[in-house]
Amino acid sequence: EVQLVESGGGLVKPGGSLRLSCTASGFTFSDAWMSWVRQAPGKGLEWVARLKSKLNGGTTEYAPTVKDRFTISRDDSENTLYLQMHTLKTEDTAVYFCATGVGDSTGAFYFDYWGQGTLVAVSS
């Protein structure tokens, strides 16, 4: 059974930093393309970042709203995905989900398994 468990959320002041973790089990983590998706309170889903498997180049992509502030990374030996967040803004307040994804040669990509999320609140 695929399990994704996020941790590391909490209350942080504007301009602060936070690192989220997502511990995976039930599948071969090193082969997985992993993503972070967030959801502000009462709002819709927003894709944040994607990290391909090392076998597929380990490349990263970011939403423009977080580019240059957030860094997605992985530790395949620990089956863990990370999201390092710097220069946090009030608009970054959201539940952050990690998700596995499936892509193909046409460029299509979807999120097949999701964690339960961790809440990040940015407020003074």
Place this chain on the structure above:
Amino acid sequence: SSVLTQPPSMSVAPGQMARISCGGDYIGTYSVHWYQQKPGQAPVLVIYYNNDRPSGIPGRFSGSNSGNTATLTISSVEAGDEADYYCQVWDSSSDHPGVFGGGTKLTVL
């Protein structure tokens, strides 16, 4: 970058059919995926590649995609289908490739 437009809400009686639209320029040229999210829970994939169902998703869920509109259809809606539904595409040519629609809240009367 792609913009996907969904109706904010819709209501349907039990046993009736629900059709949730997802509009976007030339969306028919993309693969569209759909997620169901119930309050306080993580999203669940219900349709991928326009009309494929993951294992465990009832056959009442189906999808279509053509032109500028993709549609998620739930035939014979049940009370347990009440949820928010999101469409999603991946636009590799965009600087914001991961795109979700704004979501549709489906209420079962």
